[in-house]
Amino acid sequence: MTATKDPSHPSAVARLEAALARIGSPEAKDVFTAVFADSSRWEAEAADRRAAAGTPRGPLDGRIVSVKALFDVAGTVTSSGSAVLRSLAPVVEDAEVVKRLRAAGAIVIGKTQMTEFAFSALGTNPHDGTPGNPRDCARAPGGSSSGAVVSVIEGMADIAIGSDTGGSIRIPASLSGAVGFKPTSGFVPTSGAFSLSSTLDTIGPIASNVEDCFLTDQVLSGEGTPSRLRGASPGTFRLIVARGRLFHGCEPDVLGAFENAMERLRKGGLQIKDGSIESALHDVAEIDKIGTFPSIEVGATLRSLGLQELDGVDPRTRVRIEAGAGVLASDYVRMVRIRQAAIRSFEQCFGTNEVFVLPTAPIRAPLLSSLTADAAFHELNGLVLRNPRVANLLDCPSISLPLPVDALPIGLMLVGRRNADRRLLEIASCIEATLRSPL
Template identity: 75%
Template sequence: MEGSKVFTTVFADSAQREAEAADQRAAGSTRGPLDGRIISVKAIFDVAGTVTSAGSAVLRRLPVAAHDSVVVANLRTAGAIIVGKTQMTEFAFSALGTNPHDGVPGNPRDRNRAPGGSSSGAVVSVVDGMAEIAIGSDTGGSIRIPAALSGAVGFKPTSGRVPLTGAFSLSSSLDTIGPIAMSVADCAAADMVLSEHHTPSALRPASLGTFRLSVARGRLFERCEPEVANAFEHTIQRLGSYGVLIAERSIDAALDDLARIDGIGTFPSIEVGATLRGLGLGSLEGVDPKTRVRIEAGEGILAVDYVRMMRLRRAAVQSFEQSFAANEVLVLPTTPIRAPLLSALEDDATFHECNGLVLRNPRVANILDCPSISLPLPVGGLPVGLMLIGRRGTDRRLLEIASTVESTLQRGSMPTTSNRSDQN
């Protein structure tokens, strides 16, 4: 049964109480945009009375959490009905959704394929209708990748927008927390609660002509499956035909900055080791070999090189932020490939190749500290994701623009006119 692989813990009793309380409030005042909404939370979050296993068998022996994480506490205060903790990849440290300890929920569009990760159970809980909104984490694409591969909307905020207290840390430098849902409006509603940015009005879609989508041509389009490339190009043509301003630009300078950091090491490989030691884990015995090899890659990084990585990142973030024009949003395929077959991922070489491919595009927004969202494209067959990347700190504006893009893609047949801009 697929549901048994989606949740690691189900909160049947407390969810019933929360639902009854929400029903009683229905005739009175609401607690906000998530009052009475059915929410799942990733197994990365502390929930009082449960162990925060973060998808790992070696962490199951930890004591139960004494308190809810800040995110879970905020959800409860907002009247959300929290139905359970969802499956994830071990330590949130891979992007395909596999887990040898707890099982793998099959992709809701094809159960023989990977759902995407690390928020694997999160996306399946939403697409399969077990929850209206799922709360996940995104360190290198772990919200947007499953959204893209499984056909949902996934939003990653700017770093620091959502409090991380009480969440297992894969990378203290890159971790963010955000929602997966079936609409931009639901992601925006969840973001209001998660970020404690309570605004009185609902999300207002951006007006056409007030923003520009810049296609980030170049390296991030390499090795795209034909189905992904065709869906993307058709989408850009369609958006332009409806009046969305479209331009093209290069972000090669930013990618060069990232390559210099990657030439030294990766933040998750280094920082998750510190997290595990802080939890008293002195050995990687019992850790999935596919995860273990990535953690071990960070063990040899010298402290001086880690400091260099931090400094290079700060400079890259500042430079990239300054490169954005007013009301500009970058657009590209979320992942260059669609969901791979789970059977193919049993081979280590194939696993690491596919894992690197799906991470390649989304992780740019994490390292450069930008808000980003993945939208499902209206295609037949396996899902394809469209990723928008906004300027650092422009989270609400990005959601407004994403709402307009979403509604435009949901219109009828494509007109024949075009509206492309040559602005850089």
């Protein structure tokens, strides 16, 4: 009997057709920039044949995956959310992560919308359109992986692959109510992905649960033998609440949800104590006084693509790129050296079984109508970036989990020790189960 005849386990083909129907609905406007209906159908049929033969390629075989518009997919233009890159030639080869997904049997359904060059965090795009927040379409979805998060929550994909340079996976996960994981840099190859910042770029998944993020990360990072996620036991780790400036300006509902979650976790047997990362934040502030890596490094990417002028670039993006162009080479070297010292220093702040915890974003998803004025846009953009970008600058794995709230989504962010990605995911799984369990 084939897998397609078990009604409790729909076939890959059936699930794909349902996803394609959702993508074709009016509510899916501006979520995808390209849909690979034909190739995804072939991939789904092949996955069903492997399932029927009992020869699946692994836990992602037959799972539907969307990829952000900054990834190379053979035969398509990598426009990266920008009108000025639409005239590039179609690429001839998949990005390395897309190759790994296909090799694992994943069904690559299409490319998702993003902010221009991945250079803002609210999810807006004046060139290709802005997908509404899936919890309230009048609100921002979060970015830069905006279409990615919507594709997962609206059932257009099981898993979405995004990029995270300053929170671009975790911010949309927080504002829209999903799980988003950013790995330590170097574990997942960035070749074949548009580079906002060669220093800070990372690639990771958005999904509805921690286990799917774990399974996807294993594929993306090229682990040969996939394993199932085993959640950490409550008594084997400690959460350190990163009190201080990263709690400033938080909405009362965000603070309330965070503190309620801490109390719930304590009742679940987790060890929690207050702590501080202020010394590391001082190092981050020293870098910011000089400049930001994305504003400097994206200019090099654009020049490598033959773009010499910024005409046609969103003015809100352009002003940040132009600011980076004014940073002296000697100052850029100082930024690199300060960051390297900060990374080494921060590694000594906590042990392998200690994880910092704080709100992912200090606010919930803002109304799109509140972003029309440039000043308001830049203020809110900086606010949602503030907490997540610390993990990029300090090169730590980090994950955002949705808190159990009835209103607009709120994210809980964990920051783990550098290179301890697997342990962070095990801890995140324990926290997820505790938060989801009945009181």
